[in-house]
Amino acid sequence: MRSSAACAARLPTPPPSPSAPPTRTPARIWSASRRPAEGCVSRSSPPSRFRPALSLVYKKPGTAAYSPAFRTVTVCLSADSLLSMGKRQSSSARSCLSLRLSPLLPAFIFLTAFSMAPAQEAPAPPPAPAQEQKQQPPQPEPAAPLAAATLWDVLRLLGAPPASTRGAMQGLTQQVWYEGEPLKGKPTRVFAWLGLPDAAKTSGPWPAVLLVHGGGGKAFQEWARHWAERGYAALAMDTSGQGPDGQRHADAGPNQDDGTKFTNFTDATARDTWTYHAVSAVLRGHALLASLPEVDAGRVGITGISWGGYLTCLTAGLDPRLKVAVPVYGCGFLGDNSYWRDRTLAAMTEDGRGRWLRLLDPSQTLANAVCPVLFVNGTHDFAYPPDSYRKTFRLIPEERRTLSVQVDLPHGHIWTFREVDAFIDSVLRPGAGSPPLTRLGEMSVEGRRVSAAALSGPSPASAALHITTDTGRWHARAWRTLPATVTGSTLTATLPEERPLTFFLTATDSRGLVTSTPFQESPGTAENTACIPRGRLEQDFYDWDQRHAAILRLARTEKPELVFIGDSITHLWGGQPTEPHGGRGQESWDGLRAGRSALNLGFGWDRTQNVLWRIGHGELDGLSPKTIVILIGTNNLAGTGNARKNTPAEIAEGIEAVMLQAKFKCPSAKIILMGVLPRGASASDPARAEITAINALLPDLAKAAGAVFLDIGSQFLDAAGAIPADLMPDSLHPSSKGYQIWADALRPLMGG
Known part of the structure; x- marks a missing residue:
């Protein structure tokens, strides 16, 4: 949320009322957002030339009003947001505004602020000479793109509680149905389990927690019971349209x-x-939970698991009333790296993917969260990798974030992580005997010595250093744990000499609860560029952009049965688009094609990142080929001023990304993944060992993606491991004889 809804949606100024004071100017609105929009007075002192007036009016939330008499705009703000603004002052008493609000006020109040005209007005310019002018019809302003900050009508969703029904108590839990958001104009309902503590053992009003399940989950009765037994009211809502039996019900929202x-x-x-409805179900659930007489509305938190963690990140940035948030696994920046980046996100159109990331990725809202946040994840998480996780938690200021990233933390609907319970206790039940978690600061590295300070919480009982020298896919990296020492509140360890190196420290307190520092990389260790889509990087014998445009035109007119994806090795083989420098294997190309339509998506000098860019920019959109052949990766072994050299593990990850994106763009196609062909005249060429390492990783990746792996590299080598000149004259690109070897190997797999 880059600006408040009040600043994002300006109300037009009506004509002045005859009774309106002539010196009043249109309203200035104090934004509830952390970043004031242009034209809004920030939380710091307003300009001294304005004299703000304050009016607090109790009204129904979710409405706005314009007062012609005072030329003021009235907007609804959260009481918590106003309280967080505190006291505004400036050097001029005329521009001083103090807010002294009781937490006992209703959840929403209205803030009306208007600005007085400057004390001395500049003289008005003389009227322009009268002259005949053509009246131009008013031009409508283009509609601004929808933004994440305005997608949800937060004021309405957090206002009056939704209509609901409650079933009979089943121990400490009961079934609840409440009103959801309309889906395509039809009403929906949300099912949830409500947990309440035993009133005979503990008196209310109780703190409360919202419980958000992940993919394949449901509203878990056991989860609500877990928190009720701990003295909390809890609402575990279903975000997939399921009822208590785990089946979709008649009034369900999106699946x-x-x-x-x-x-x-x-x-x-x-x-x-789905995301809009799921977040709305959480916000409505908060309004419902806070309305219960048994609940302390000022002590409500949220925790979610996996996709529920994703929803927790989104909601924490939208709901300023939340006092604590704990996303487990789930994070934002899913378009940068995630399980879905090369799968379902890649299968979307370029426009659709951009809109999804702009509106529905948690990176768009989380920075607006005002509560403390605990982030819980594992080093090997298959869905939410550490790099996207780090970008996500850095959206929260250091003083309000705590990390608990652990090696080999399992992924599942696990609500028994004790760190989650202890963190929420420390915020919602301070002084109840549960100390906060140890919060660690950033690591400091001097030579091989790495250290970090415990900024708050109990002193660590022990510490450890965790390292990996692997690159490539995060969930495939092997981590080692080394000893670290604790001196007072400082953790210290010695880094090994191995490079590249990724590392972080963890602290364990006397209760066995683990917290961590953000991870760091040694100099030279960077993001895997093989997976980051890029347009043209190198200048070659052809026009890269023109070839891309030609392919897009062909894709609209042709219906290829065969598609070949790759670099110059594929580019120079044959087929369409035609290449003046190509056609080196036209005879074998035509023989393999056997009259079928084929599209050549080979681009000279391309790396995996270039192919990812091309797929993301439409080269496979709308195609339904029977077979896709992929040969890419050899150019990733060459570093230039435009792109660094990649490691074998990074290249394998980039090849996997290409394969997955092709699979999800063309789900009915058979994917044939080629091993990287040998290069370099002799067996001693350094690239040979790297290619062997790449190809060793590809069979398992192909199998996991449902693709066929084909390695024909040995057919290009003689007994001594050299590449014969009649197969590859330059020890890189096949001759017509070399292309025939490739065609003969493919024919049994693709017919013809």
């Missing part, structure tokens, strides 16, 4: 499957998406 989550939509249909 939670990946196809529904990542469907293409427009700004007009954004409120029919």
Whole structure:
């Protein structure tokens, strides 16, 4: 949320009322956002030339009003947001505004602020000479793109509690049904389990927690019971349209499957998406929970697991009333790296993917969270990798974030992580005997010595250093744990000499609860560029952009049965688009094609990142080929001023990304993944060992993706491991004889 809804949606100024004071100017609105929009007075002192007036009016939330008499705009703000603004002052008493609000006020109040005209007005310019002018019809302003900050009508969703029904108590839990958001104009309902503590053992009002399940989950009765037994009211809502039996009910909202989550939509249909409905169900659940007489509305937190963690990150940035948030696994920046980046996100259109990331990725809202946040994840998480996780938690200021990243932490609907319970206790039940977690600061590295300070919480009882020298896919990296020492509140360890190196420290307190520092990389260790889409990087014998445009034109007119994806090795083989320098294996190309339509997506000098860019920019959109052949990766072994050299593990990850994106763009196609061909004249060429390492990783990746792996490299080598000149004259690109070897190997797999 880059600006408040009040600043994002300006109300037009009506004509002045005859009774309106002539010196009043249109309203200045104090934004509840952390970053004031242009034209809004910030939380710091307003300009001294304005004299703000304050009016607090109790009204129904979710409305706005314009007062012609005072030329003021009235907008609804959260009481908590106003309290957080504190006291505004400036050097001039005339511009001083103090807010002294009781936490006992209703959840919403109205703030009206208007600015007086400057004390001395500049003289008005003389009127322009009268002259005949053509009246131009007013031009409508183009509609601004929908933003994450305005997608949800937060004021309405957090206002009056939704209509609901409650079933009979089943021990400490009971079934609840409450009103959801309309789906395509039809009403929906949300099912939830409500947990309440035993009133005979503990008196209310109780703190409360919202419980958000992940993919494949449901409203878990056991989860609500877990928190009720700990003295909390808890609401575990279902975000996939399921009832208590785990089956979708008649009034369900969108399903939670990946196809529904990542469907293409427009700004007009954004409120029919799963994410919109799921977040709305959480916000409505908060309004319902806070309305219960048994609940202390000023002590409500949220925790979610996996996709529920994703929803927790989104909600924490939208709901200023939350006092604590704990996303487990889930994070933002899913377009940068995640399980879905090369799968369902890649299958979307370029426009649809951009809109999804702009509106529904937690990176768009989390920075607006005002509560403390605990982030819990593992080093090997298959869905939410550490790099995207780090970008996510850095959106929260250091003083309000705590990390608990652990090696080999399992992924599942696990609500028994004791760090989660202890963190929420320390915020919602301070002084109840549960000390906070140890919060660690950033690591400091001097030579091989790495250290970090415990900024708050109990002193660590022990510490450890965790390292990996692997690159490439995060969930495939092997981590080692080394000893670290604790001196007072400082953790210290010695880094090994191995490079590249990724590392972080953990602290364990006397209760066995683990917290961590952010991870760091040694100099030279960087993001895997093989997976970051890039347009043209190198100048070659052809026009890269023109070839891309030609392919897009062909894709609209041709219906290829065969598609070949690659670099110059594929580019120079044959087929369309035609290449003046190509056609080196036209005879074998035509023989393999056997009259079938084929499209050549080979680009000279391309690396995996270039192919990812091309796929993301439409080269496979709308195609339904029977077979896709992929040969890419050899150019990633060459570093230039435009792109660094990649490691074998990084290249394998980049090849996997290409394969997955092709699979999800063309789900009915058979994917044939080629091993990287040998290069370099002799067996002693350094590239040979690297290619062997790449190809050793590819069979398992192909199998996991349902693709066929084909390695024909040995057919290009003689007994001594050299590449014969009649097969590859330059020890890199095949001759017509070399292309025939490739065609003969492919024919049994693709017919013809």
